[in-house]
């Protein structure tokens with residue numbers, strides 16, 4: 113939505129939604145919220161444990177409930193989990209309640225960036241490349257459906273990536289001035 117008071121970031125796992133999102137929030141004076149981290153805080157358990165105890169279905173239910181609540185706030189930058197776009201109601205909330213940024217990443221970049229990562233349960237498989245390609249097959253069109261702006265995806269020094277993102281966002285995000293008011 114443009115104009116809007118929120119920024120939401122979507123994109124594949126390892127795209128940089130959390131790391132770059134944090135920097136963008138600081139730049140724009142928005143409250144940073146990371147959907148995965150919020151789920152972990154509320155459950156008192158990490159994402160791996162939530163998947164193990166409640167299955168992907170339980171995780172997705174929690175993800176949708178929180179996305180609904182957090183996206184209703186004003187003046188937030190929310191980094192979503194990579195699979196949040198799978199749900200149609202999530203996609204509607206994202207589109208209706210904020211300006212949606214898409215951080216792209218190639219499968220090669222994902223494999224390199226997440227080589228030592230063990231925190232993503234859906235990547236706990238023998239053939240990570242095949243899993244990531246299958247995810248991209250389903251999800252790319254969904255990122256495209258919700259996003260209004262694609263950010264740069266190349267590997268670089270994080271402050272430089274953030275600066276390039278800010279230059280692009282400044283060109284197309286019409287910030288709703290009421291964003292500076294406190295929430296009702």
Ligand SMILES: Nc1ncnc2c1ncn2[C@@H]1O[C@H](COP(=O)(O)OP(=O)(O)OP(=O)(O)O)[C@@H](O)[C@H]1O
Pocket residue numbers: 123124125126127128129130131132148191192193194225226232265266267268269270273
């Ligand atoms: N443009 C970039 N250049 C180099 N490294 C990057 C870039 N963007 C992110 N990274 C690195 O990639 C790793 C994954 O980034 P991050 O955790 O922010 O991804 P994410 O999109 O939040 O993933 P997830 O959806 O699984 O939460 C981090 O180690 C981060 O420092």
Ligand SMILES: O=C(O)C1=C[C@@H](O)[C@@H](O)[C@H](O)C1
Pocket residue numbers: 125148159192193194195196231232233234
């Ligand atoms: O790709 C996904 O579906 C996921 C990505 C992570 O951000 C977490 O939300 C969780 O591991 C699921």
Ligand SMILES: [Mg+2]
Pocket residue numbers: 129130131146148191192193
């Ligand atoms: Mg993240």
